[in-house]
Amino acid sequence: MFQNSTLVGNSFASLGYPLDGYRRLASARTKIEDSDLPGTEILETTFGTYGVFFLASFVIFLFLRNRFLQAYNVNDSVEEYRTPISARFHGPLSWMWNVFLVSDEEIFNHCGMDAIVFIRSLRYGRKVAYAGMFTSVFLLPLYFWSYSSSSSSYAGSQNTTDLLDMLTLGVVHNEIGELEPVFAAPVLAAYIVFGYALYLLLDEFAWYTKYRHRHLAKALPNNYTVYVKHIPPNMRSDKSLLAYFSAVFPSGDVVDARVALATPKLDRLVAERKVVVDKLEHAINVYNLKNVRPQHMPIVPKTPPTSIADSIRNVDSIDTYTSELAKLNISITKGIENVEKLSGDNPDYGEDQLYNIEESITCFEGIHSSFAPSSDMRSSIRSGKNKGYEVLDGNDSLLMEIPTVSEQIEFVDELEEGSGPDLSENNGPDLSKKDRKRSTKKKIKKKAAALRKKTVKSLAAAGTGIVAGASAVADLLSRNEGKRLDAGFVSFRTLTARQTAIQMIHSCTPFTMTVEEAPHPKDILWNNVGKDHRAELAGKVTGNALTVTLCLFWTVLSVFVTSLGKVDSLVSLLPFLGRWKKKNDLIGKVLVQIEPLLLVVLLALLSIVLMKFAKHEGLVSESQLQASLFQKLSLFLIIQFFFVRMISGSVLAELRKIINNPHAFVDLLDTAVPEQSNNFMQYVLVQTFVYLSEEILRLQPIIFAWIRSKIGPNLTEKERKQPWIIFRPLCVSEEFEFSTTQANLILFYTILLVYSVISPVLNWIMCFTFFLLSLVYRHQVFYIYPPTNDTGGYLFPQFVKMVIGCIYIAEITLIGLLSLKEAAIAASMLFPLIIGTVFFNMYINLEHYRLTKFLPSTMSVEEDKKNIGLIDFDELLIGKYLQPSMQKKTLEPESVLKE
Secondary structure, eight states: OOSOHHHHHHHHHHHTOOHHHHHHHHHHHHHHHHHTOOHHHHHHHHIIIIIHHHHHHHHHHHHHHTTOHHHHOHHHHSGGGOOHHHHOOOOTTTHHHHGGGSOHHHHHHHHOHHHHHHHHHHHHHHHHHHHHHHHHHHHHHHHHHHHHHSOTTOTTOOOOOOHHHHTSGGGOOOSSSTTGGGGHHHHHHHHHHHHHHHHHHHHHHHHHHHHHHHHHTSSOGGGGEEEEESOOGGGOSHHHHHHHHHHHSOTTOEEEEEEEEEOHHHHHHHHHHHHHHHHHHHHHHHHHHHOOOOEEOOSSOSSOOSSHHHHTOOEEHHHHHHHHHHHHHHHHHHHHHHHHHHHTOSGGGOGGGSOSHHHHHHTSTTOOGGGSOOHHHHHHHHHTOOOSEEESSTTOOOEEEOOOHHHHHHHHHHHHHSOOTTTSTTOOTTSOHHHHHHHHHHHHHHHHHHHHHHHHHHGGGGOHHHHHHHHHHHHHHHTTTTEEEEEEEEEESSHHHHHHHHHSOOOSSTTSSEEEEOOOGGGBOGGGTTOOHHHHHHHHHHHHHHHHHHHHHHHHHHHHHHHHHSHHHHHHHSHHHHHHHHHOHHHHHHHHTHHHHHHHHHHHTHHHHHHHHHHTTOOOBHHHHHHHHHHHHHHHHIIIIIIHHHHHHHHHHTHHHHHHOGGGHHHHHHHHHHHHHHHHHHHHHHHHHHHHHHHHHTHHHHHHHHHHHHSSOOSSHHHHTSOBTTBOOTTSOOOOOHHHHHHHHHHHHHHHHHHHHHOTHHHHHHHHHHHHHHHHHHHHHHHTOOGGGOOSSTTHHHHHHHHHHHHHHHHHHHHHHHHHTTOHHHHHHTHHHHHHHHHHHHHHHHHHHHHHHSOOHHHHHHHHHHHTTTOOHHHHHTTTTSOGGGTOSOOOOSSOOOO
16 A cells, blocks of 8 residues: 555554554555556555444444443533533434534534634535535546556556556546547546635634634634733833733723733742642541541651661651641742832832843843832932832831942943943953943943942841842842843723734834734743744744755655664674564564554654644743644645655656656656556545544553553542553543644645545545544544533634645646646636636635634624623633732641641
8 A cells, every 4th residue: 555654654643543554555555566466456444444443343332331331421420511512412323413513603602613613624625525426426427438548558558457446547548539538537636625615614714704703703812811021121010010901901901911021930839839739638538538538758858867777767748748838838929029019010129129121131031120219319329318228028017237338329320322441341352342241241241240249238137038039039039039020911801902902013123013913811921921032933934944854854754763773683793683573473572563663653653742832932831832733734744745755756656667767757647647546545545544543442541441440549539530651541631632623634635625526436435524524523522522622713724725725736736737637728727726726725815714713803892791780800800810829828728638
């Protein structure tokens, strides 16, 4: 079947196929190549092997489905995931037609926008296959008749008796122009199939726009919030950002504004606290249920052990974790309070206490405002009114000594002018302006550090408490803790204000005050929030460059890795394996598995690697990340699986004939390219049968859930419902990976569109495939996967662009094939179709994509009127976009120690 074993490994690894399945497929491929099996026999072998495997798996599923509801109706077993759809589980057989009776409206309301977009994409593939089946009614007999009428002496003809090989465009030979009228049929079929495919896209856009607007009108935090990036330095505070948008929009429309903060240390402490809380809860549960105080060995002794016995002495777990949690709560509370002061969230640290905001960020990042003179104090410093004391904060009567007046004046002048006698001594004419600026900044920071050190030292007389506080602030300064980033979130009370903010231009300077739709709070990738536009651009270029490089070298890498796994290579590399193989046949069988194992390991890393590349782009939400992964993976699969296989399979299969007769290259190619339809047909069937068998049986989740029930914390109901390492109970269902699944199906659309006219039989196979996919995935979406990762159909625009790209590929391939057959008139008749596709793409690019991004003003105003008095916006929005590490100052275990 497959001309390249690497491609087989790719398809199997990307979908998680079992190694044994790959071994049998590779074995079948070898037999097919060696015996030159016809397409009909290939199809029979595929159905006889993998079709039977899927049928057996499906029957087992029907037997188990209604007996193990926790495994096969997860959504109804978990209260928070329960829906009216999951409640209607139906019988062992009746579900197969009932899942198709669930309306799009119900799916949208209960399963999410992503689910209905995915299901409709499968329906789209089935409808396109219907059009291909319609054209096959006249194409199949025409191709058969044309083959029978072709001259057997034609140089490029092949004497074949296989029915499938007779029913492709490749066997129609235009010897002396006698069959030129025959090529009008595939041209007509192309207009029907591709024209209908484009029409369906318009229909899908109309549906998607309607439901997308309904999703945008839902009472969700992200539908009332915008993401503001590239905020200028003088507006990087909650108050300034709130004041700006309050001035732009009517009074009361702006509810909340949050500027993102750099909190690396706080993030680490919060993560440590979560681990300690989990351990403490488990220790308390052990004591409550078993009446035994658990102990453990500390990782790092607090004091050096005096003996070996002391070094291995256990400590009381409850007391130890309670103490650690108390310390972490204190540290996190102080950290949050200090960050709030540094960021200006505390009203006592308002704008009047932040001196020269622009320079404080660009020249002196992270310095606490209380260590520098405010604007009102500068004049008092210069006039000598300041006596060397300043209030530590607005609520504290303690005074702290600051540097002398002359030192303050010198430091302020240097900050304001960016120069000074002591800072310019090394800034000679040989240094560039950039170097002099860098030198100035460096010396200002050095002098500021010295002043800060002197200030902290002066606190010793005021007491250890103040010293500890000052040390904490100094620690924050040294780590850039609390530094205000150039991005934030602004929440509005009305949909109208939010939609207006997104579409407005907020600055006349490029890359300044850019306003976008905000992701859902749980969807935010906080590590990418606040990146400079140069870093974003560099990240996008880097991510795309790495993807292109990987795609170019992937085939070489796959061939190299698999060559290492071949039995002959292993024996030559390790001669003792040859002796073992002769003594025991089982060794040989094990060695045969190494090649597919290496392929599976290599290809299993593909999505992970591409995800890493996507993360370089600086995307701030998981939705954007998944869309980027979908685009990269789709292009990768189309290039590596479709083009490489079609071209290399066509050329390499006839390489010897081409070498012997170079003039026969064109004739061989126009025959070999259509014959690849048999390979793609088997590829689609094998991929569908094996993957759907694994998907519907859910063997991996069931086995992992059983292992989880035997190991890990299981004392209480809460512990039993928690994942442990890689094992999770059945009540914690994995989220459906729409991006990777849809990307793998993009290859199906490519095969369908390219071969719908070239090999009409494939339309029937694809229709059957999309029906099976719809049947299984409808069941899984309704009963297995919760809509917790719903993005509001974020992948649909990318899907449309990919399908249009597939249509371009199909049209160009058909024109090239007709040109090879010297059917000039037929090939030229397809150019209007390509031009029409180009105009269609231009047409939908004008407004259709834009309409799906924004809520119409009439609809937003109407929804705002309906929501008056119905939505508590304070509860919905305030604090929702505060960083997770800043939300809870203290955290206590839910379990209570019984006396």
